[in-house]
Amino acid sequence: MLSVAGIRTFYGQIEALKGVSIEVRQGEIVTLIGANGAGKSTLLMSICGNPQPRAGRIVFEGQDITRLSTHAIVRHGLAHAPEGRRIFPRMSVLENLQMGATVADPAHYADDLARVFKLFPILERRQQQRGGTLSGGEQQMLSIGRALMSRPRLLLLDEPSLGLAPLLVKQIFRTIAEINQREGVTVLLVEQNAFHALRLAHRGYVLVNGRIALAGTGAELLANREVRSAYLEGGHGAVPA
Amino acid sequence: MEYFLQQLINGLTLGGIYALIAIGYTMVYGIIGMINFAHGEVYMIGAFIAVIAFTALGLLGLTWVPLSLAIVLMLAIGFTAIYGWSIERVAYRPLRSAPRLAPLISAIGMSILLQNYVQVLQGAKIKTLPPMIEGGLTLMQVEGFSVRLSYLQIIILLLTVSLMAAFSVVIARTPLGRAQRACEQDRRMASLLGVDVDRTISLTFVMGAGLAAVAGVFVTLYYGVIDFFIGFLAGLKAFTAAVLGGIGSLAGAMLGGLLIGLIEAFWAGYFTVEYKDLAVFAILVIVLIFRPTGLLGQPEVEKV
Numbered sequence: 424m425l426s427v428a429g430i431r432t433f434y435g436q437i438e439a440l441k442g443v444s445i446e447v448r449q450g451e452i453v454t455l456i457g458a459n460g461a462g463k464s465t466l467l468m469s470i471c472g473n474p475q476p477r478a479g480r481i482v483f484e485g486q487d488i489t490r491l492s493t494h495a496i497v498r499h500g501l502a503h504a505p506e507g508r509r510i511f512p513r514m515s516v517l518e519n520l521q522m523g524a525t526v527a528d529p530a531h532y533a534d535d536l537a538r539v540f541k542l543f544p545i546l547e548r549r550q551q552q553r554g555g556t557l558s559g560g561e562q563q564m565l566s567i568g569r570a571l572m573s574r575p576r577l578l579l580l581d582e583p584s585l586g587l588a589p590l591l592v593k594q595i596f597r598t599i600a601e602i603n604q605r606e607g608v609t610v611l612l613v614e615q616n617a618f619h620a621l622r623l624a625h626r627g628y629v630l631v632n633g634r635i636a637l638a639g640t641g642a643e644l645l646a647n648r649e650v651r652s653a654y655l656e657g658g659h660g661a662v663p664a
Numbered sequence: 665m666e667y668f669l670q671q672l673i674n675g676l677t678l679g680g681i682y683a684l685i686a687i688g689y690t691m692v693y694g695i696i697g698m699i700n701f702a703h704g705e706v707y708m709i710g711a712f713i714a715v716i717a718f719t720a721l722g723l724l725g726l727t728w729v730p731l732s733l734a735i736v737l738m739l740a741i742g743f744t745a746i747y748g749w750s751i752e753r754v755a756y757r758p759l760r761s762a763p764r765l766a767p768l769i770s771a772i773g774m775s776i777l778l779q780n781y782v783q784v785l786q787g788a789k790i791k792t793l794p795p796m797i798e799g800g801l802t803l804m805q806v807e808g809f810s811v812r813l814s815y816l817q818i819i820i821l822l823l824t825v826s827l828m829a830a831f832s833v834v835i836a837r838t839p840l841g842r843a844q845r846a847c848e849q850d851r852r853m854a855s856l857l858g859v860d861v862d863r864t865i866s867l868t869f870v871m872g873a874g875l876a877a878v879a880g881v882f883v884t885l886y887y888g889v890i891d892f893f894i895g896f897l898a899g900l901k902a903f904t905a906a907v908l909g910g911i912g913s914l915a916g917a918m919l920g921g922l923l924i925g926l927i928e929a930f931w932a933g934y935f936t937v938e939y940k941d942l943a944v945f946a947i948l949v950i951v952l953i954f955r956p957t958g959l960l961g962q963p964e965v966e967k968v
């Protein structure tokens with residue numbers, strides 16, 4: 424469904440992605456783990472054309488999207504809930520969701536809104552509240568809900584569990600599984616929370632310093648010694664006892 | 665009391681015109697964080713189109729005012745929209761990621777260029793238009809002083825109020841207005857959701873230019889005299905209005921415009937015509953000392 428082949432992305436002179444290739448197949452949850460600054464967010468943003476990679480190719484559902492501008496790329500059926508949530512602070516929750524439907528068929532709007540409210544009932548109760556005044560967890564739900572409003576076939580999620588209480592983290596992961604299984608949305612998930620992410624994902628990639636260091640199924644990576652010592656033992660990705 | 669009422673009517677008419685121009689400043693500032701210094705010139709071009717078009721329609725024998733006014737408004741809006749769009753393409757878009765000073769300078773350059781361009785094409789002399797819409801209502805008559813509301817003032821006030829209302833609805837309720845606000849708040853996120861940011865910014869310039877054109881048509885009808893330099897002072901005052909109301913705020917631009925018109929009319933009416941501009945700017949300074957964000961501007965309070 425999505426094939427990223429040898430992309431190299433720069434910030435000025437700094438090479439943040441040094442020839443990254445990944446594959447995401449229809450119906451999968453693929454996770455991308457790696458230390459801070461490894462380039463995970465840059466990879467998701469490069470897929471969306473901002474910044475555009477200087478070399479390499481990105482093909483989505485058979486179409487080369489490497490050189491398209493961001494607003495054209497998302498029209499092809501992918502949506503991104505980016506790092507830091509980026510809720511429009513001076514818009515209501517409802518308006519944020521309407522913005523999510525920018526590229527959607529207006530005929531689906533009512534259905535999509537109902538679906539998002541079903542996934543995140545709190546959003547329905549808060550729909551007139553300004554985005555900027557939501558709690559962190561509520562903003563995270565709004566960010567995912569907003570991305571779903573365009574009926575994406577591929578959903579890019581950048582650290583959806585960041586800063587959330589453990590109970591909420593569980594709920595977010597359960598929701599991701601639900602979106603994937605019940606609605607058939609393919610997911611590319613960036614996570615610090617490697618344990619949860621690898622358990623949830625069909626496959627995973629480990630990004631180290633702008634390069635893919637390891638790839639495998641979720642179970643394989645969970646069992647891998649290097650992965651365990653680098654991302655699972657100690658730190659915030661710790662395996663619960 | 666009668667005199668007061670008369671100044672109120674005059675001030676509101678003038679203020680409505682300033683408000684129409686001020687909306688363009690505030691919207692462009694909102695979306696790209698830049699003062700469009702060429703905006704006063706767009707208004708000036710609107711006024712020139714009005715003179716030329718009214719004169720041409722007169723020569724063609726079209727003298728029925730409602731029709732000729734409608735045609736002139738359309739022409740003025742259409743042409744200035746092209747100017748507004750081009751100004752953004754030429755002076756701003758290439759500098760979108762440049763340091764902030766660069767687009768500021770190119771905007772001032774664009775303003776001077778447009779002034780000279782009109783001066784070369786139309787000459788430096790003033791242009792006049794004979795009164796097109798005469799007559800009016802006498803609202804009150806006391807001891808030889810009558811309070812008059814001219815038909816032209818009625819037209820200006822009605823059209824201004826409807827335009828401002830329509831505009832507020834567009835910004836608050838339509839997908840285009842929502843996209844504009846989204847670009848104001850987080851351009852990168854807006855593009856991730858499929859908003860064509862460049863197109864949205866262009867449309868903002870076009871909308872602002874259209875309103876300035878209407879103001880240009882009104883001023884031409886109201887005063888009957890224009891020249892290539894009118895954009896400077898009117899632009900400065902409308903910009904003042906936008907800052908007074910709170911730059912970036914649509915309601916603020918409308919309120920600021922009305923206030924400036926009223927201050928001017930009352931100052932000229934009760935004190936002296938000479939220092940009315942000074943009064944306007946002095947009040948701006950005073951307001952900004954006590955409310956740096958303007959009357960309706962909001963300080964940023966959201967968490968990041």
Ligand SMILES: Nc1ncnc2c1ncn2[C@@H]1O[C@H](COP(=O)(O)OP(=O)(O)OP(=O)(O)O)[C@@H](O)[C@H]1O
Pocket residue numbers: 434437439457458459460461462463464465466506
């Ligand atoms: N806008 C930018 N300008 C310059 N350098 C940047 C920019 N954004 C990211 N970088 C650099 O690119 C590298 C990769 O950053 P990126 O945000 O992709 O990391 P990440 O894997 O998402 O990290 P984290 O887990 O902390 O979110 C880092 O070294 C970072 O400093």
Ligand SMILES: [Mg+2]
Pocket residue numbers: 463464465506581
């Ligand atoms: Mg990141």
